[in-house]
Amino acid sequence: MKFDSPWIIFLLALIDRGIHGLRFTKSPANLTVTQGNLARLGCAVEGLSEPDIIWMKDGEKLYSTDQMYITLEQHHWETFHSVKSVQQQDAGKYWCEAEARGITISSEPAWITVEGVPHFVLEPEDVATFPRVPFNLSCAAVGPPDPVEVLWWLGGVQKGDPTPSPSVISVPGVTDSIKFYCEAKNARGISVSRTGTVHIKVLPEAPSSVEVVEVQENNVTLAWTPGFTGHSDLQACTIQMSENTGKRIELPERRVNVPPFEQSISGLKCFSKYSVRICCDNEVGPSPFSGWVDFQTPEAVPSAAPRNLTFELSEQQLYLSWAAMEQEELRGRLQAYKVQWNLAGDSQEALLFKENTAYLSGGGRFFNATFQVAACTVAGCGPWSLPVLVMPATAVPPHTQRGHVWVGLLLGLLVATMVGLLLTVLVHRRGKETQFGSVFEPSGAETTVSFTAARSFNRQGPELPESTLDSLGISDELKRKLQDVLIPEKLLTLGHMLGKGEFGSVREAFLKAEDSSVQKVAVKVLKTDINTSGDIEQCLKEAAYMKDFHHPNVIQLIGVSLHRRPQQRLPIPMVILPFMKHGDLHTFLLMSRLGEEPFALSLQTLVQFMLDIARGMEYLSSKSIIHRDLAARNCMLNENMTVCVADFGLSKKIYSGDYYRQGSVSKLPVKWIALESLADNVYTTQSDVWAFGVTMWEIMTLGQTPYPGVENSEIYEYLIKGGRLKQPPDCRDDIYEIMHSCWSPVPKCRPSFQQLIDQLEGVWAGLSPGPGKEPLLYVNLEAEGCEEGAGLGAGSLGLEDLGWAVPWQCVGMEEDEKDWLMVSSGAALAIGGDYRYIIDPRNAIEEDGGVAGAMEDQQRDPKEEEEDVVINV
Known part of the structure; x- marks a missing residue:
């Protein structure tokens, strides 16, 4: 080829x-x-x-x-x-x-x-069942080395003999809730699965809260949080409603499938009071009803025009009257009746009246004019009535009519001139305004029409009124806290946007002081979906915490301003903070290694960052403030490269990319949250210490995301198994020991912020060349202890005997806390715990000289060598 x-x-x-x-x-x-x-x-x-x-x-x-x-x-x-x-x-x-x-x-x-020891690919799941109903449990684990055998434990009693993995066990049924788990064994040792629970299905509990998400003229959107489900999926919920018109009128029940736990109900009346309650049922039966929740539909535009518009005309005045509106047609509170009139094809200025009558002076000018009237509520004005043409009641000779007209016009002109001059003087002197508009108008060439001033419905004024704390419907205590920090919106000039997130945006701004000086500030403008006074009170309540902070490492509140919005009843809160030249710490760290012009940060600088944060957090803890969201992204750098802790409290509900949503209720920064907070949603100063340790890791890695390769949804399982953040490259042992001490599963074993300050000050002072600190020895495989002789058999030794070998142990621990500590460090004997790893001592001695050497060094008794060796994997 x-x-x-x-x-x-x-x-x-x-x-x-x-x-x-x-x-x-x-x-x-x-x-x-x-x-x-x-x-x-x-x-x-x-x-x-x-x-x-x-x-x-x-x-x-x-x-x-x-x-x-x-x-x-x-x-x-x-x-x-x-x-x-x-x-x-x-x-x-x-x-x-x-x-x-x-x-x-x-x-x-x-x-x-x-x-290694067997690795579970399928762990037993919790079971919910009826009493005495059979069910199956499944468990599977793999090596290498293989084969792997599985042994079941049910209610603390061994169930049958070991079987090859995967294993399925049939349970004939139980009458009470019990615990169970499976053990997997190979040539390397034994692993124990998570502890599962068999739950007995019962009736659900009543919904814990019923909320009115949105209410409109004729419909309402309800949302509720289900209570305890009784270990069985909820199938449907029943909504009971009643209309409250002096007496309770029951409405037809509504049956809705769930989830979602939300429902829109239409066909309601405007400006009416209602009550609602909800119950949900599972396959066992219905729950009790929740408590009654009251709400009121808003006002609407009137559905009909006023009826029976009539008039009486004389040479001096025109008298108009019409029938009062019925409440069902009015669909709200009457604000005013609006009267418009047309003369010779030209529309005249509309007039507003509180009552269903009107007296207009200068009757002659209304000959051949047409009048219409409409009712108005806060939602707007309804339809116009049929037009009525104004004519004299009886006919008169033409020349007499013309004479009367001329006389009336001359007298009217004279009176109008005098009244106009008087009104001009009064306007300049008093400028009095009523609730709905100005009483006095500038006099013109035409006859002045006198009427009772009502309310102006023009919402598009040239300048919106300044919002005050009294207009927000917030508590008196909160108003007192914010009274001296409320800044008029007109003193702020907003500049370009510095950042934007789910919570809203942060903008550069300039604040004008009383002495005409201008200060550069940062303004956090919250989202525009503020619909209730409760939303504003929540935002301002969290801002009020910042009012009394005075510390160089805690960002201080400058003030709060309220941005008035056209067509909206409630303003948008704006939180005014000092302008931070270098932005947030996380972005600064990232730019140091990934920016267009990378720059080096010395170890002294990084430790100084940690010290600034620890001092700020110690100040907050002394004020009994729990941050709940400490992270590098929530720390700011000013022009002096000093770190200030920020976003305490205000960060609630405004998280973005670093957060994991649990259900549809809230978002959590799980990679910074302490173990007990993830488990029980409990936050303390000790949980802030955990987050500080993660923040130290962020600083040492120059802004890397914690737990690389671990999904947010997997964090809890990773931590409960004893996993923690690895020591960053080029991170000194003593610095890693400090951050590692922050992650003890027992909160009181973590250092206080004052202790962290003392330790970091010692590190900072010792950064000059010299011998480094000896690293702590941990019994875990991550430290490569087997090869270096760091492994130590636990055998029958008590926790006290292993005091230096188990991480995070501290003085004054209770017995149950020691069990929890052992479980979370991966060294437990698993009595009631979730995870344990038991290494066969004979394999460890034969195949790993390091462990054997450690045993020899301890001069253990031969009987003790036969016991299981507990070691953290």
């Missing part, structure tokens, strides 16, 4: 060029690693002028900030990928890729196989 085609020749030349110019001289080798030990893969490539080798795992790129290259010779490079503490998720297929001159080549693949 001849390859004389130009394209084929070119292709072969290109392939030959790639093969000879760029090639891997070393590919990674297959590894079988014991869980918790070091794994290291290497590859080398020839033909690259600069090192650019990418590591791949299962088809995805591996990103590393500490990848190093070794020069073998010119254009010949070698690199390694290391996993310091191999876990099950590190198992997989690895290879290298390199690119040059448009050609990408791959090395031969290699596999990392992780050996």
Whole structure:
């Protein structure tokens, strides 16, 4: 076969060029690693002028900030990928890729196989059942090494003999709630699954809260939170409503399927009072009803025009009257009757009257005019009545009529001139205004019409009135707190936007002081979906906390302003804060390594950041303030590079990308939240200490996202198994020890903020060259203790005997707290706990000289060596 085609020749030349110019001289080798030990893969490539080798795992790129290259010779490079503490998720297929001159080549693949205690791929789930109804439980675990056997425990009693994984057990039925779990065993040891619960289905509880989400003229949207479901899914809810018109009128019940726990109800009357309550039922039966919740539909535009418009005309005045409106047609509170009239085809200025009568002076001018009347509520004016033409009651001779007209006109003109002059003087002197408009109008050439002033319905005035605290419907206590920090909106000049999020936006602004000086500030403008006084009170209540803060490391409130909105009853709250030149700490850290012009931050600077935050948090805790959202993104940097803690309290309900939504109720920054807060939604100063430890990790990694590779929804399971943030590269041991102490599962074992300040001040003072602090020894596989002799068998030793070996232990712990500490550190004997790992001592001694050496050093009794060795995985 001849390859004389130009394209084929070119292709072969290109392939030959790639093969000879760029090639891997070393590919990674297959590894079988014991869980918790070091794994290291290497590859080398020839033909690259600069090192650019990418590591791949299962088809995805591996990103590393500490990848190093070794020069073998010119254009010949070698690199390694290391996993310091191999876990099950590190198992997989690895290879290298390199690119040059448009050609990408791959090395031969290699596999990392992780050996250890069994790894659960299916743990038993909680079961809800009726009494004495049979059900099945499933459990599955895998090695290597295989095989894996599963043993069941039900109500603290062993159930049957070990069976191969996966395992399914049939339970004939129970009458009371019991606990259960399964054990998985292989040649390396035993793992214990989560503890599940068999629940007996019961009646649900009443909905915990019924809220009126939105109410309009003829419909309402309700939302409710279901109570305890009785361990059975809720199927439907019943809504009972009544209309309150002096007596309760029951309305037909409404049956709705759930979820969602929300329903819109239409067909309601305007400006009417209602009550509503809800119950929900599961397959067992219905719950009790919630308490009654009252609401009122808003006013609407009147549905009909006033009837029976009549008039009486004399030479002096015109008298109009019409029938009063019925409440059902009015559909709200009457604000005024609006009268419009038309003369010779020209519309005249409309008049407003409180009553259903009107007296208009100068009757002669209304000959041949048509009048109409409409009723008005706060929602607007209804339809116009039929027009009525004004004519004299009896006919008179033409010349007499003309004479009367001229006399009337002359007298009217004289009276109008005198009244006009008088009114002009009074307007300049008093300028009195009524509720609905000005009494006195400038006099003109025409006769003045006197009428009872009502209310103006013009909502598009040239300047909106300034909002006051009295107009918001907030509590008197909150008004007193904010009275001296309320700043008129006219003193603010908003500039360009500094940031925008789900909560609203932050804008640069200039604040004018009484002495005409101008201060540059930052204004947090909350979202425009403020619909109730309760929303405003919540925003202002949280801002009021900031009013009395005076500390260099806590951002201080300058003031609060209220932005009046056209067509809206309620204003938008604006929180005025000092302008921070360098923005938030998280963005600053990211820019230091990822910005267009990266810059170096010394370790002294990073520790100073930590000290500033700790001092600010110590001040807040002394004021009994719990931050609940401490993170680098909520710390600000001023022009002096001083960190100020910000967004305390105000951050509630305004989270964005770093948060995980639980159901549809709230959003939580789970990667910063303490273990007990995730479990029980309880926040304390100790939970702020946990978040401070995560913030220290952010600072040391220059803004990396915590727990890389762990999804938000997986954080709780990761923490309860004893997982914590790994020590960042180039992070000193003493700094990591400080942040690690913040993550004790027992809150009172965490340091206080004052203790953190003392420790960090010691680190900062000791940053000059000198011997480093000895690292603490932890019994866990992440520290590569098996190879270095750090492993220690627990056996029958008590917790007191292992005081230095178990992380986060502290003086004064209760017994139940010690159990919790052991469970969360992964070293528990699992009595009532969720996770434990028991390593077979014989395998540990035979295959791991480090553990054996540690045992020999402790000179343990041979009987003790037969006990299970508890070690943190």
